[in-house]
Amino acid sequence: MKRIYIQEEYCIGCRLCEIYCQVKHSKSKKIIKTFKEEKSDIIPRLIVEEIGYNSFAIQCRHCQDAPCVEACISGAMQKNKNTGAVVCDENKCVGCWSCIMACPYGVIKRDISEKKVASKCDLCIDEEVPVCVKNCPNEALKFMEKDTDERNKVKVKNEG
């Protein structure tokens, strides 16, 4: 399954990924209209972290055994068997934030602009390539398959 990966060394911290994510999830889908009218309501689904000259964008990994799906009390968070994307059904979500508590990447956000719902990357499933990847000016985000097993198995160093 194709997922989004970031090459840290080429992220320039411009945050255009956040901008285009907001446009994609807006009502109008037009960049100027979105920001002139809807700006404060839309949350970008990815997080750009920055310290000094290091920066990278991180979003939902659409894990195989997703901790958020396990923690969801309403069945809103589900992994779609066809696309592989983990998506939150906003109609079922009650805003309990159990997913925010469980996600080890911390990539789920609280959206309280209208109804309380959990907000996260949905892999832009109706697009060929997610909009953050497409619009990164330095091609730091890549949309591809990787061989690694996504079972978050971290082998901890012995008394490291």
Place this chain on the structure above:
Amino acid sequence: MALKLNQSEFKIERDLSKCISCQVCVRQCSNDVHEYDRDSDVIYSDSSKCVGCHRCESLCPTDALKIKERESQFRINHNWTEEHLRNIYRQADSGGVLLTGMGCNKPYTIYWDRILFNASQVTNPSIDPLREPMEIKTFIGRKPDNLEFEMASGSNNNAAKLKTKLYPQMELSMPIIFSAMSYGSISLNACKSLAEAASESGTYCNTGEGGLHKDLYKYAGNTIVQVASGRYGVDVDYLNKGAAVEIKIGQGAKPGIGGHLPGEKVSRDISDTRMIPEGTDAISPAPHHDIYSIEDLAQLIYALKEATDWSKPVGVKVAAVHNIAPIASGIVRAGADFISIDGMRGGTGAAPQVIRDNVGIPIELAIASVDERLREEGIRHRASVIAAGSIRSSADVVKAIALGADAVYIGTAALVAMGCHLCQKCYTGKCNWGIATQDPYLTKRLNPEIGTRRLVNLLKGWSLEIKEMLGGVGINAIESLRGNREHLRGVGLTDREFKILGIKHAGEAW
């Protein structure tokens, strides 16, 4: 506080109906031109700091920015131009040497734009390069005086074997090489892009005087290693890794003077690559302190050939100056396998403005006179001639070869392909495109994957255009164009210029 006599050079126009205050411009400008005001949710721009690099304009997602040259505020004066006034203001402020970057931008005659190329019509049919073989492969190195063959023994079909031993050559798949740009003047990502693109396209890049970085060792087979006056990074491994060795005597942008990389820019990485202590100034002296005569040069050339076991071409790079023809002759006689001539329009990372703009001669005239002189002396075959100094298009390449060059170096064109907008502020080290800087925040902006791709595309595009032009004139091998002045005509030139260039006026026939 002193009176500020220098106004901004550029004006920033922001279309507020399009600006969404996304702050990409704020984040991307290394000169802190744009600033976001949280209270009013508006971005303010301080034009006085703008250098005109267009980074913000290129990245703005709604196309809300336009960078324009500020309208002149001075009364029109063709003698005391705005530039002269500004330079004096700056110098009165600082008392120092005025620096600049990239190549000479003055309106001296550009001969490329007055030379026209030929095409076949009736007498000599054109060739379609997409249908018939077209050879633009080029060999750089000394060619033998004559060729001797011997018949292969015991065979029926009169096969001949070459008896003459050939001198070492560089094989180029097209007559274009990436110019010398040192690691230090440009970022490592830029060097990687050039090296990888050269490898992929079957041509070469040049280390410049910065030495060869260890990450680039794998491309060493496609790299010309330079021995400059500071001898940075030069040891026997370095010499043997490269595909050829080039002794740098001078460069077109700053003939006759040396170079200076300030200690602040000599990071750990640069210190390792140049083999100098970290934090010390890297000063390249004007002459090589062991070359004070042409005999000394010959000695160095032969020393380098010994050190590399006579296995690769050893050449010399000089700036195009007034007596370039006899200089070139002397260099060839001193044993150089190739000679690179850098015209006055050549680029640089930092040079004093007065020298960049007033010293040297145009490459077109240099090539023509060097080629002529070497042919007259019967030694043209002993060294390849590489032309450098503002080759801007494939047309310039073709004209350069017709004037007598074996190949051309491209420097500025390569950087432009990678994003350079010629703001000429390379010496500040704040290149917003991640090219002429070592600041890690800025060097990230040049993704070598993208850089390589763009350079390969540039070379591919130019190769195709060269083939088209050759085909158009009925030539199917670049060999036939070399020094073939008959295929050039000039317009708007004086008699003297025609004579030096060795070409006829447009309208004149054979």
Place this chain on the structure above:
Amino acid sequence: MKDKNNIKEIYEIYDYIIIGNSAAGLAAAESIRELDSSGKIVILTEENYKNYSKPLITYYLEGLVDLEGIHFKGKDFYRNNNIDLHINKKVISIEADRDFLICSNEDIYKFKKLLIASGGQPIIPGIKTSCTDIAGGNRDKKGKLLDSINNENYRDIEGIYTLTTLDDALEIKSFIEKNDIRKVSILGGGLIGLKSAEALLGMGMNISIIELADRILAATFDREASFIVENRIISRGSNIYKNSTIEEIFIKDGSISGYRLQDGREEECSLLIIAVGVRPVTGFIKNNSVKIRRGIVVDDYMRTSIKNIYAAGDVVEARDMLLDEKRNIAIWPLAVRQGSIAGINMAGGSEKYNGGFFMNSIEILGIPTISMGLAAIDEKNEKNTEVVKVFNPEEKRYKKVVIRNNRVVGLIMVGNIERAGIYAGLIKNEIDISSVKGNISREYFGIINLPADYKKHLVTGEGIEV
């Protein structure tokens, strides 16, 4: 038809029987079906409903979720996975050595593998009752005399409820509507009490919380965190009685009319929700057939002491990875994981449970809070433990990180819960954070602040080398 041994000859045989139709049971059923596409599976539940999410019942009460939305698996779940669901089946005994179980209506089931996922039930403290009118007397609504409430009789008094099942929520909802209730009292300031409070406050009710400890959420919050939440509740006009409990309940006409606290204060009350705690439902397991302490003790493969019998969810005591002992941690995500692991192992797989730890998320009147691990402890009591706190009561924000042996073992976040899960990852993976300890409690602590190799794992997806 019964034979001499009082066992029916007719019984239903299944490959897999699951007692309990909630998080653990359904996760197990799904896992079994993934590995075994033909085995017969049945889920037995004593309730009358298809699956519903117990945590959602307070949301249902508040009106945020309707009876359709309260199902957390799709309505075709049982059919699509070929699972039988038998409702209204209360298991009253298990004959472990003969692989039988018996229900209250005398139905018998025979199993090859059994999963006990019977969950928890509310604890009712024995509280004295007295009447307030001479005519009615100390009687429940059916007229029976009583002198204190207990597990069996509390439902016989109008207006006293617990809130742990959908039926409870439905009844409370209609009670509120029928009697136009505006004030509710909640005995117990723990998780269920506060979740009920969250719903009732959201409905505009005025509430009174009575809590035995010196602060609400005493088991999961420390003083600072409780302080912020308590102030918020009180600022909206509701009451919190701390260090207190109900001494006596007053009854009138078979309904609750009020109560008296330990310190003598009296309150009027027509709706009391008892939420002092839950305990595992193990009453039906007799004869020490399976090892039980407070809950059913299981090993790292969810096996009980009896071969072929597994247990998962709120009913078990499984390994707590922070205390390194077996403990009952009754939270949804662990129930799901344990159920899933039990199911895999029941179907022939071999999946190990790596231990769990407590975590909870609750939002009170717009203040989101998250607590996980050993959050309530303080430095003075523990060895090798450091506590980092950032307390900002004016802005209703608090962050606390508990570190033991350079590993995060506890977290409280109040007000700003962004990226709390990162700490869950640090706890679960036992990451040594000594190199980044200085930043750990920062407001915007992110992946970029984590130790280099763990950060690389998260960002690029490559595992850490051992």
